[in-house]
Amino acid sequence: MDICVIGAGYVGLVTSACLAYLGNQVIAVESNPERLNSLSQGIVPFFEPGLQEFVKVGIDSGFLTFSDKLEESVKKAQIIFIAVGTPSLPNGEPDLSQVMVVARAIGSAMDGTKRRIVVNKSTVPVGSGNWVEMLVSQGVANSQPVPARSTRMESPSFVVVSNPEFLREGSAITDSFYPDRIVVGSTDENAVAVMKNLYKPIIDQTFDPPSFAPRPKGFQEVPFVITDLASAELIKYSANAFLAMKISFSNEIAGLCEKVGADVKQVAQGIGLDYRIGKAFLNAGVGWGGSCFGKDVSALMQVAKEYSYPTPLLEATVAVNERQRLTVIKKLQEELKILKGRTVGLMGLSFKPNTDDLRDAPALTIAYQLLKMGASVKAMDPVSNERCQALNPNLDIVYCQDINELATDCDALVLVTEWDDFKHLHWKEVAKCMRWPLLIDGRNALSEEEVTQAGMTYRGVGR
Ligand code: UGA
Numbered sequence: 001m002d003i004c005v006i007g008a009g010y011v012g013l014v015t016s017a018c019l020a021y022l023g024n025q026v027i028a029v030e031s032n033p034e035r036l037n038s039l040s041q042g043i044v045p046f047f048e049p050g051l052q053e054f055v056k057v058g059i060d061s062g063f064l065t066f067s068d069k070l071e072e073s074v075k076k077a078q079i080i081f082i083a084v085g086t087p088s089l090p091n092g093e094p095d096l097s098q099v100m101v102v103a104r105a106i107g108s109a110m111d112g113t114k115r116r117i118v119v120n121k122s123t124v125p126v127g128s129g130n131w132v133e134m135l136v137s138q139g140v141a142n143s144q145p146v147p148a149r150s151t152r153m154e155s156p157s158f159v160v161v162s163n164p165e166f167l168r169e170g171s172a173i174t175d176s177f178y179p180d181r182i183v184v185g186s187t188d189e190n191a192v193a194v195m196k197n198l199y200k201p202i203i204d205q206t207f208d209p210p211s212f213a214p215r216p217k218g219f220q221e222v223p224f225v226i227t228d229l230a231s232a233e234l235i236k237y238s239a240n241a242f243l244a245m246k247i248s249f250s251n252e253i254a255g256l257c258e259k260v261g262a263d264v265k266q267v268a269q270g271i272g273l274d275y276r277i278g279k280a281f282l283n284a285g286v287g288w289g290g291s292c293f294g295k296d297v298s299a300l301m302q303v304a305k306e307y308s309y310p311t312p313l314l315e316a317t318v319a320v321n322e323r324q325r326l327t328v329i330k331k332l333q334e335e336l337k338i339l340k341g342r343t344v345g346l347m348g349l350s351f352k353p354n355t356d357d358l359r360d361a362p363a364l365t366i367a368y369q370l371l372k373m374g375a376s377v378k379a380m381d382p383v384s385n386e387r388c389q390a391l392n393p394n395l396d397i398v399y400c401q402d403i404n405e406l407a408t409d410c411d412a413l414v415l416v417t418e419w420d421d422f423k424h425l426h427w428k429e430v431a432k433c434m435r436w437p438l439l440i441d442g443r444n445a446l447s448e449e450e451v452t453q454a455g456m457t458y459r460g461v462g463r
Helices: 010-021 033-040 051-061 070-076 097-109 128-143 172-177 189-198 229-260 264-272 293-306 312-325 327-336 362-372 385-391 403-407 427-433 448-453
Strands: 002-006 025-029 064-067 079-082 115-120 157-162 182-185 224-227 343-347 376-380 397-399 412-415 438-441 457-459
Touching: 002 010, 002 070, 010 025, 010 051, 010 064, 010 172, 025 070, 033 064, 051 064, 051 172, 070 097, 079 097, 079 189, 097 115, 097 128, 115 128, 115 189, 128 157, 128 229, 157 189, 157 229, 182 189, 182 229, 224 229, 229 264, 229 293, 229 312, 293 312, 312 327, 312 362, 327 362, 327 412, 327 438, 327 457, 343 362, 343 403, 362 376, 376 385, 376 403, 385 397, 403 427, 427 448, 438 448, 448 457
Parallel strands: 002 025, 002 079, 025 064, 079 115, 115 157, 182 224, 343 376, 343 412, 376 397, 412 438, 438 457
Antiparallel strands: 157 182
């Protein structure tokens, strides 16, 4: 099929490369000239495991091309994906300005040669499907010349569907090929049939897996969930809010574990084995971050507010997370008593491993708080040191290249991001470099035994 994906950011690029791999002719439209230039050469301007190779495969096969010509690309396509960013505004509402511009431009580019499907892939508030439909129609109306009296215009036909994404940063390619479900929101039977056909190789798992994303053992087929537009939009927000709530729940229980002398890891295992609860997303630690959970939970609260509908669970989810980020500071105070004049080394900066994304990263909250309290902060992240420095020029952090450099003269190390690189270190050597051998495991990801055997003090979260 001929596809146009508008926005070659994280979601758009992964979607484009994946659909091209399945044999569709994909044009990814990108308006940022620098990004377009590097993508056209097969260079991905952010870190996502395997994506660079994957994009290259698409380019080399001829199925994936990049362009800045929206109109031309829309005209060629039968399915047009809107995958532009919807970042949070200061009041918590998502900024839909990019969606607005793009939807109108799609409308202006429409002609009557075929019935096109406009797919909302960006995370947009409930009700946006109808809004996008209105904007595309406005674009159509604005672009049409006033017809001469006797001529009949062939009106372009299109339908808007919602197709939310559930990709996780760090495993986006695997998530694209082996998703838990594909959701399509539309009441238009034809459009649903076309979308189902597009995703058929994934639904039936009939494609040859790429070498960098092997099919998980026993993975056979993917549920294709058809809903109305508003429900599909709400599924996206509810899924993220539920996952964030699950983590906050675990973090709240972790605090209680510390009071009563229980171990949250054991509690999580014990409750997670109940299939109604499930064991994923129960890892207690410094809390959730990233570009999605915070943004989506707050957008959901905003929607509810418009209807004067209270959302105490969502509010508590956020409040617990804010408190959780600072629990490592409390532990440092308990161990070191005074933080002024101390040096603390942060292991990891990105909001989770396998990404260089620093949006809403707990490490930044912790660093700012430590600096405010008069401590010195050092940090080492396997991929995002430079990015952090560039994005936070006023954040007074000493960036280090390896763990021993980080540990040197530190009164404590804090594991903030559980990169594999940190999991099995030579702790004796690390301890030797430190002024005081204290390790706060903010992700409960290290072996307490290995750390204590090296003569260090180990403190986890909720244990
Ligand atoms: C999340 C969702 O998991 C995806 O399904 C969704 O598509 C995506 O948002 C999105 O809306 O685009 P992502 O933000 O990439 O994906 O990362 P997650 O793996 O969900 O992790 C989010 C945060 O929760 C991280 O800071 C992670 O460290 C934290 N986390 C995760 C925990 O603290 N404990 C856990 O048990 C799991």
